[in-house]
Amino acid sequence: MKIFRLILFILHLGILFLLLGTLLNAYIPPKIFPWFNLLSLGFPILMISYIILTIFWVFSWKKRAFIFMFIGLAFINPVKRWVNYSSPKNGDSDIKIVSFNTRAGGGGVSEIGIYLKSQNADVIFLQEDSGISYKFEGYQKTNPSGGFAILTKHKIISQKSIDPQDESVRVPGLQADIEINGRVYRFIDVYLHPFRFDKDMVRLNGNTDANEQKIKDVVKRLIPTFKKHQEQVGFIRQAVENSPYPVILAGDFNSVPNSYEYYHLSEGLEDAFLTAGKGSATSFHDYKFPIRIDYAFSSKSLKAISYEVDRSIHVSDHYPIIVRFSKERK
Template sequence: MNPVKRWVNYSDQKGNAEIKVISFNTRAGRIGNKEVGPYLKSQDADVILLQEDAGIKYQFDGYQKANPGGGLTILTRHKIIKQQIIDPQDEEVRIPGVLADIEIKGKTYRFIDVYLNPFRFQKEMVKLNGDTDNDEQKIKDVVKRLIPTFKKHQDQVALIREVIDNSPYPVILTGDFNSVPNSYEYYHLSDGLDDAFLTAGKGSATSFHDYKFPIRIDYIFSSKSLKAISYEIDRSVSISDHYPVAVTFSTENK
């Protein structure tokens, strides 16, 4: 049942809400530029991890910012011990993520914000219209985009795995993976971690809403020493082509 539960799940978790985390691909504020900042501020989260935020300078009273590059930003009300780009050292591979080691209530956690290479599909590219020759060419064009992007993902995943495996602290991994559940990216990045949606999600996990069919490409994972007690995809706001994902964690051992 786990492959199905990665898309649709119903769970009931209890525990003390100690860390609230929000992951949100803001699409650089292109849809709701003026609304993104107030929305994020209103959530009163401990840590906010943003993707595709290049050129947008979100800053709130009481929050520190880790913004080492790559269009990724981490905001937190707590002390940042370290921040770092996950550097591919290869011009062909874009920066896949940034990390921030953050001290919360006397304990340090490694937060990793991920944005894997997009496939850059346009809606018309994946819309078949019944014209055999035209549809066949569309499929070929899609495959041409898939193969090189999958290769880049493989390289990016290896870099992210390294900072997960070498972390001296519990890990919270979030972001836009541009990959669906049951994919190579999902299995390799979640290895040894808990999918917060599997633990605490209710209903559909769909987070990307620009296409008419449901897609889950935004995730929050954590080390097993953390327990997700709530998981919310906030579909009340349409200020990006992604919905914000919010998870509260308990630090009580399972």
């Protein structure tokens, strides 16, 4: 029994160090060491394993249980980025946004159009738009660029693509300065470089050699994409930091919470799900695994009062996210 407990203790320590590695994504970019970003993909499994082992030590009446419980407090916010239960928020809804990766309308252009119109949002962020024209009475649309579009029923002051001016770096976003009820806000629609996986690439079977090759192929695709994301994040950060207006940044980041992309895109901004979300933030549902890659962040002068992942519509491999913000009162 002692040997069994020793093995579990070593395993528990190993999982702890891997979890701590995900926190280093806030400091170490993928171009220097991409493996921490890779760890962030497995955060839910690592965290569940850590909790199960901690419970085991509690029922085994081992003092180490309290040490693991204390250290586990460091992962409260990282866990809440995946699953959260915030208290109800008070405030008037000044701005309602919808962000939706429509998968180029492949699931039904008409159905997507009807859904978006029914939301009556102030601003709609679309990714993988592919130039599809969703026309609603009273709405205007920014010029789509690189799969982006922003729709709004308010006055557009200015708009432009966040263009790196480098053919090796994909356009990561679209910004629009929009006046709503006498105030101007900068809305940034984000779509980071996709990994372009299909289910067969990540589905393991009984063939050990084939599975090993699949894992190698996935890693070979992940790491270069992480490095591309690092460059794209830099250009988006410029659009945020140079804004003279409060910012709402939303879209498909193709990155999970606790990743380098998450830490750096959220810097100085509030994660609307942490503020107002309830339940699971999983927004990408194609692989039947908890994956959150769609987000909404805002300047601190705006407060999220509700956050919803709308699982009622299945026309894309993403669920739309719907957020209501209340502006700071003076």
